[in-house]
Amino acid sequence: MPSQVRIISGPRDQSWDRYVARLVQERGFGHERHYVGITDEKRAEEVRRKLRTAGRHHGVSIKAFWLPCKGCEHGGPDCAYHVSYTAYDLASARAYKNQQTGRR
Numbered sequence: 883m884p885s886q887v888r889i890i891s892g893p894r895d896q897s898w899d900r901y902v903a904r905l906v907q908e909r910g911f912g913h914e915r916h917y918v919g920i921t922d923e924k925r926a927e928e929v930r931r932k933l934r935t936a937g938r939h940h941g942v943s944i945k946a947f948w949l950p951c952k953g954c955e956h957g958g959p960d961c962a963y964h965v966s967y968t969a970y971d972l973a974s975a976r977a978y979k980n981q982q983t984g985r986r
Contacts, residue, residue: 898936906942906969917965918957920948926963933967943975944968 926948937944946967953959
């Protein structure tokens with residue numbers, strides 16, 4: 883009998899998958915998009931992580947980072963952060979990473 887209880891999570895969260903799917907479908911790989919209207923840093927980090935997870939669901943690599951904003955026409959006057967995200971083909975992203983680190 884195991885000494886610890888193993889918690890089996892439910893189905894994966896697919897609520898952010900549509901952002902990645904739409905980016906790849908409409909613009910392809912290597913094009914940047916912005917998620918705007920974020921009011922605090924904690925939420926910006928959460929959005930960044932969710933987009934990267936959605937990329938894994940679709941088998942693509944996602945470069946995502948958040949940037950401060952002082953209010954803009956797209957995010958409104960309370961906009962404090964934008965999350966910039968770009969999709970890359972997984973094989974190309976691995977090759978680039980290996981090139982940067984000097985691996986073959």
